Amino acid sequence: MILNRKYYYLWLLLVPAWLFFYLSLQSLTDLIIFGLIKLPKDSHLTNSISFFLFEVPKVLLLLILIVFVVGIIRSYFSPERTRKMLGDKKLFMGNVLGSMLGIVTPFCSCSAIPLFLGFVEAGVPLGVTFSFLIAAPMINEVAVVLLFGLFGWKTALIYMSSGLFIAMFSGFVIGKLKLERFVEDWVYQVKAGNSVIMEEDKITFAKRISYGVDEVKEIVGKVWIYVVLGIAVGAGIHGYVPENFMVGLMGKGVWWSVPAAVLIGIPMYSNSAGIIPIVQALLEKGAALGTVLAFMMSVIGLSLPETIILKKVLKLPLIFTFVGVVGVGIIIVGYLFNFIF
Amino acid sequence: MINIKVLGPGCTNCVNLERLCREVVAENSIDAVIEKVTDYREIMSYGIMSTPGLVVNGKVIHTGKLPNKSTLAHWLQNI
Numbered sequence: 001m002i003l004n005r006k007y008y009y010l011w012l013l014l015v016p017a018w019l020f021f022y023l024s025l026q027s028l029t030d031l032i033i034f035g036l037i038k039l040p041k042d043s044h045l046t047n048s049i050s051f052f053l054f055e056v057p058k059v060l061l062l063l064i065l066i067v068f069v070v071g072i073i074r075s076y077f078s079p080e081r082t083r084k085m086l087g088d089k090k091l092f093m094g095n096v097l098g099s100m101l102g103i104v105t106p107f108c109s110c111s112a113i114p115l116f117l118g119f120v121e122a123g124v125p126l127g128v129t130f131s132f133l134i135a136a137p138m139i140n141e142v143a144v145v146l147l148f149g150l151f152g153w154k155t156a157l158i159y160m161s162s163g164l165f166i167a168m169f170s171g172f173v174i175g176k177l178k179l180e181r182f183v184e185d186w187v188y189q190v191k192a193g194n195s196v197i198m199e200e201d202k203i204t205f206a207k208r209i210s211y212g213v214d215e216v217k218e219i220v221g222k223v224w225i226y227v228v229l230g231i232a233v234g235a236g237i238h239g240y241v242p243e244n245f246m247v248g249l250m251g252k253g254v255w256w257s258v259p260a261a262v263l264i265g266i267p268m269y270s271n272s273a274g275i276i277p278i279v280q281a282l283l284e285k286g287a288a289l290g291t292v293l294a295f296m297m298s299v300i301g302l303s304l305p306e307t308i309i310l311k312k313v314l315k316l317p318l319i320f321t322f323v324g325v326v327g328v329g330i331i332i333v334g335y336l337f338n339f340i341f
Numbered sequence: 342m343i344n345i346k347v348l349g350p351g352c353t354n355c356v357n358l359e360r361l362c363r364e365v366v367a368e369n370s371i372d373a374v375i376e377k378v379t380d381y382r383e384i385m386s387y388g389i390m391s392t393p394g395l396v397v398n399g400k401v402i403h404t405g406k407l408p409n410k411s412t413l414a415h416w417l418q419n420i
Contacts, residue, residue: 078391079405108354108391111390111392114390117381118390190385191385214406
């Protein structure tokens with residue numbers, strides 16, 4: 001067992017290999033395009049193929065590295081520890097901290113209820129709990145890496161900071177509205193057993209590396225197909241569909257497009273990778289950035305399946321308030337970015 | 342005879358963990374009863390906040406992730 005763990009340090013040897021591949025991607029692509037299959041320069045097909053051959057490994061490499069690093073970071077933040085950190089926090093500071101912890105705490109939507117119950121039981125304020133629950137699915141490393149790899153660091157940064165803003169703002173508003181009475185009564189009677197805190201500090205670093213490797217296997221194994229699809233869409237429709245195809249529907253000039261995008265996005269559900277091909281196609285064809293990001297956020301952050309799960313612990317007025325406040329936050333952000341860019 | 346409880350409302354990972362437990366128990370002929378716990382109140386009574394949870398003879402062994410099969414076999418054989 002001990003030997004087995006030591007061997008995980010060997011994964012770190014892959015870091016130089018990663019760097020080498022990442023830095024030589026352009027020359028490797030050129031070598032394949034012009035050296036091996038000898039495509040003519042400057043033809044439309046060549047451009048599409050070389051875009052595809054360059055972007056797919058680039059984005060996948062970024063994804064592997066970031067998921068690995070985030071995996072190691074996450075091994076320091078168990079839900080139990082996050083709950084402890086949020087237990088005595090007041091509104092505002094609690095919302096800020098809750099949103100940020102939402103990013104780094106390992107979370108899957110199927111754990112939303114136990115997590116909610118655990119937070120309530122530990123006395124975490126309702127508004128702070130919501131900040132956490134909003135940030136956790138919406139801002140994640142997969143969304144940020146894909147936006148960074150495909151649309152540049154500005155788009156990724158905008159997405160991340162506005163997602164954080166929405167989580168803080170919505171949690172703060174929900175906290176101010178004092179909606180505790182709309183939490184199902186049984187929730188307050190739950191007696192949680194002594195929590196078995198995994199002793200994060202005592203985990204060896206080798207174990208954290210193995211945690212990171214597991215995350216890469218699980219997450220990249222699940223989302224690579226969407227990356228390939230997204231980039232194929234980008235490479236494929238380029239030039240075949242009129243450049244301004246979407247301008248009339250989702251362009252900057254269409255004032256109702258932001259709320260419409262959010263209304264359509266709320267009942268839809270997709271993971272953050274699955275939405276990328278759509279985002280790619282929309283942006284490529286002239287849809288405005290704010291509108292597209294608003295659509296993406298409402299699909300990832302709010303969804304029908306999630307609200308149905310939450311119905312177990314929340315009464316309807318609170319569910320509607322939650323969806324309403326977050327929806328309004330997303331619409332504000334959408335307009336803001338359409339206005340700025 | 343050991344008592345295995347899989348805690349989880351019915352998400353993919355919880356279903357997979359139960360299946361994995363049954364496989365390991367069958368393959369290693371471990372004398373065990375496997376129980377699926379879906380009631381949130383009961384899940385919470387074990388003090389866990391991420392599912393799936395694995396409880397063996399009343400003690401929480403693992404939460405939040407699907408263990409791989411050899412690790413799970415190692416745990417169940419060394420109770």
